[in-house]
Amino acid sequence: MRILLVEDDESVAKILHKVLTDEHYTVDVAHSGHIGWQLVSASDYNLIILDVLLPELDGIEFCRQLRAEKYTMPVLFVTALDASSKKIAGFNAGADDYITKPFELEELLARVRALLRRVNTSVVLAFEWENLRLEVNSRELTYRGQQLLLTPKEHAMVELFLRNPGQVFSRQAIIDNLWSYSDAPGEETVTSHIKGLRRKLKNAGAPADCIETVYGVGYRLKPLKAESLPAESPRSEDSKAIELQGADSNVVEARYRQTKAALATLWKSVKCQQNARLAILQQAREQIQTGSLAKELRKSAYRSSHSLAGVLGIFGFTEGSECAKQIQLLLEGEVPISPGDRLRLVESIEALEKILDEAIAQQENTDAKTTTAPLLVLIDPQLEITSLLVTTLWSKGVTVKVFHQVEDLSKMLSFESANTSADLEKTAISAQSERILPDVVLLESSFSSNFDEPDFNKPNFNELESASKITPQSTLDNTSDSTSKVQPLSALDALLHRVPSLMLLICSADGSLSNRVKATQLGDYLFFCSPDVARVVKTIELLRSHPPSLSHKILAVDDDPQILQALQTRLAQRNYQVVTLDEPLNFWETLQAENPDLLLLDISMPQFTGIELCQTVRQAPDWRHLPIVFFTANTDKHLHQAAFRAGANNLIEKSLPDAQLLAHLSRQMKRSHIQQAIAAVDCSLSSSLS
Amino acid sequence: MSAKRILIVDDDADIREATQLCLEITGQWEVLMAENGIEGLAIAQFEKPSAILLDMMLPGMDGMTVLKKLRENSETEKIPIVILTAKAQTNEKKVFDQLRVAAVITKPYDPMTISDQIASALSTSDLV
Structure with missing residues (x-):
């Protein structure tokens, strides 16, 4: 049985930990409400013992959140506060029992046993398998009435199997159930305990195969033949339902x-x-x-x-x-x-x-x-949340893969050979890479030490939006990694670019300006400073439920039908849906009807100029966030500046080669889609916190 | 349990890939793959997997021949083998018994339970 003890007083925590582990419970200790919450998110507990006065998140609020999140395990408050009002507040928050310091340890243990009994629908005095018997209250373990002398871990292992008949436990599941996070051993330790346990059981007269190895899966007590089962037993020999019960069921599911x-x-x-x-x-x-x-x-x-x-x-x-x-x-x-x-x-x-x-x-x-977009989470190792995060996401059915080098991730996606702009063009829109990605990629790498310093002499994506710097060369510098040695940050940048819908969540241990600036080099993504596991998980869930749109619809407005025709041919080959309009007078109706993801405007047109159209769009609340790119042969810098003042996101030359044109449009649309997804997540996070 | 490796011998790339996914995710197996009998025999001999999942209908050297050769080779004779077949003929069933096949799974198999079927077959196999 696994118990979480949330107690900020280290001496009290130490005593309670010893008393409970002496009783063969597996105990995790958290010294603050926040750490306790992370542990609850990552593991299944049978009982929580909770101090009321805790730093950051107090016990009553902790309990309230537990119940709000539908956790049903019993909660026992242990506190020096004796006031009835506090007790009432505790019970109202969802507590099951309350004990006031100072207390007798025996009374605490009795209350723990009573609460754990309530978890079962019926009162069980003993668990049995063939002639093996475990008394619940005395914890005495016997085979044919003869007491078995086992080590505490062997004892706990037998208890785990007896309490979950038929259920197969992998070695990792056994570790999760019987060891606390702070002293979790390697899987070979489980093997060694199983061997020792089998030997002792065999010496006591039990069958040699009573603890069965389920090949490639784990261990369990060998299912009894149907006729030897007690008549009232609800289980059948190979009942899948039984196998799905208990702590391991989440992993199996x-x-x-x-x-x-x-x-x-x-x-x-x-x-x-x-x-x-x-x-x-x-x-x-x-x-x-x-x-x-x-x-x-x-x-x-x-x-x-x-x-x-x-x-x-x-x-x-x-x-x-x-x-x-x-x-x-x-x-x-x-x-x-x-x-x-x-x-x-x-x-x-x-x-x-x-x-x-x-x-x-x-x-x-x-x-x-x-469809949900793949998500890349960059985690600073100093945060020490990766392991818990993987466990929690895994238990929620989210596929996860951990990398420590961005190069390894690129290799998995076979990007290392895409060094030319032609290669880049091939990979830019392809969804092939998304198919082999898990739901979430965790990249554990220090943002502050392993990633290169931003090169302020090299134009980045944001700088490209400055009219004075728009040249074909600067675009090429930004979008293709033609250098032989790929630096980590630029490798990550290239990766994000090549997987169009890949979302990035940055979890930094250090919220310094330097790190924040580095993060902006990668575009518009979520940046968290020292987040806890619960917050990261919540955000991942929200991002997965608000994926960026994968639509690529462009409304191109130009008075020259030939240019529109050529543009349509160029973009259609890359799976963009292009709606063309050579009559600016019909602009507003077309915009409303087509609902594009990006607007491509010529500057000089009769009736209405592109700049006037851009200003009109920016004034309309519904269209304020639509990305607008000017597409022009005009080299007048003043005109370019006017376009940006009107609200353009970018300005590109009509003579730009296809690869660069596509790279620009792809980035602009991705940025817009990501901003919308982030806005939706921000909105949900704010409402869930308020 | 991640050290347990299984070799899939199947000429159909889609089925190989689907089976690999199921065994890796549901059964936590490490999966080796061969697309024909000759490749399968070579991998079995050099990698010595914990089990082999063998399709009967293979191009070139058919599954039955591969099975016999695996049993004739002292280095592979004890590897538990699970047969995948569309329909086992009566005479084939006898050979499977003689060659101590751990289980016969009919194609198309249920991807959600194949890992359990294999685990169950191997737990009772006298070759384990």
């Missing part, structure tokens, strides 16, 4: 969720291959209809149907899988296909065609509704 999510992601990248397989079947159908199916095509169609049956079945398209199996069966062998089977083959291939179309359409529809 999280893994199932992750597997499902990973399979859904994988389907996106393999579904096109299924169309290729279907195409072979369609060819075969055509030949069948004309009366002669070539031998080679028959073999090829047989293999395609076999593959489709397997793949569709695995990805959950059962009907398609069955249909493919039917086709496989009809194509099997080399004997001529009968007229009846030919007809069945044609019908089955047509049916499969329809099913596959629907499966892909349905999946795309679901994708559009559920």
Whole structure:
């Protein structure tokens, strides 16, 4: 049983820790409410013992937040405050019991036992497996009535298995349950304890395999044969439901969720291959209809149907899988296909065609509704939150991968070879890299020491917005890493650029101006100074529920239809949706109707100039945040300055090569999308804190 | 348990990848992969995985031949093998028994339970 003790008085905490661990409880101690909250977020506790007067977050508020977050474990207040009003406040906040200092340790232990009993729906006096018996109150462990002399950890391990019959515990899960965070050992320690325990149980007469190794998973008490189970036992030998109970169930459930999510992601990248397989079947159908199916095509169609049956079945398209199996069966062998089977083959291939179309359409529809952006969290190791963060995110079904070097992350995404602007162009919009990313990438690297100092002589993205510095060369410097040695900050910058929807959350231990300036080099992202795990987790959850839009719709306004036509051709190749307008008089209606993600404006136009249109957009509350980029051949600096005064985000030359034009637009849209996502998160965080 | 390694021998890249995901995430296996029988035999001999998941319908050297060769080789004869097959014929079942196959899983398998199926088969296999 795992207990969290939140007590700021170290001497009291020390005594209580000793008394409780002597009783074989696993105890984590937190000396402040904030640390206690981080531990609660990261682990499952059976009971919380809480001091009322705590620094930062007091016990009553702590308890209130626990209940607000739907934590149901019992809470026992231990405090020197004897006033009834405090007791009432404690109970109102959701406490289950209250003990006033000074108190007898025996009374405290009795209350702890009573509260832990309440967790179970019925009062259990002893736990049993075959002839192994654990008395709950005395904690005596016996086999065939003979007392077993075990070490405290071996004793706790047996208790864990007895309390969770049938449940498989991985070595890490055993560590999580039986050791406190401060003294967690390596997994080999568990192996050694298991060996010792097996030996002692065997010496006492228990079967050698009573603690069973579930290959590749973990350990459990070997399930008893059905007839030897007590009649009132609610469990069955291999009941999955039982396996999902208890402290390990969250991890198991999280893994199932992750597997499902990973399979859904994988389907996106393999579904096109299924169309290729279907195409072979369609060819075969055509030949069948004309009366002669070539031998080679028959073999090829047989293999395609076999593959489709397997793949569709695995990805959950059962009907398609069955249909493919039917086709496989009809194509099997080399004997001529009968007229009846030919007809069945044609019908089955047509049916499969329809099913596959629907499966892909349905999946795309679901994708559009559920897509979340990958998230990169840069964590300063000094914060010492990475381990807790991984555990917490893992338990919430969020896939996480930890890196210590940005280069390693780049290598995983195969970016190290993309050194030319042509390569960059290829990777800029591709969603390929997003497919292999987990939900959250944690990059544990010190922002203050490992990342290079900002080079103020080198134009960065923000500086590019200054009209006087817009030149093709400066753009190239900023967007392509053509240097042989990639510096960490620029490598991270390049990474963020190449994965269009990648969001960044920076958790710095040091909120100095220097670090904040470094962070701005990377663009508009969230910057936290010394956040706790709960805050980071909450933000990650919010960012995942407010992903930046992946839409890339541009409204281009220019009085020259030929320029618009050329622009449309250039951008359409990169999957941008371009709406063109050569008549500025219709601008407002078009803007409202098309709802673009970016506005591309020529400066000099008849009727209304681009600058006038820009000012008009900036005055409208609904459109104030729309990114506006001027696209001009005019080199008059005064005109450029006027464009920025009117509210332009950027100004680029019409002669800019495609790669640089795309890099500019991509960055501008990403920045806008990220700002919107951050605004939504800020709004949610403010309302949750208020 | 992360030291446990399983070799998947399947010629279909999509199925290999899906199976790899399931075994890595749900079962916490380290996964090795081979796309044909010859590659599978070589990896099995040199990497000595804790278990092999073998598809029966393979191009070139078929799954049954791979299975027999694994059992004939003293370095791989004790590795538990789980067979993946669309449909096991009666004569095949006898051979599977003779060659001490740990389990036969029918394709298409359920990705959410394959890891449990393998774990369960291996926990009762006399080769473990």
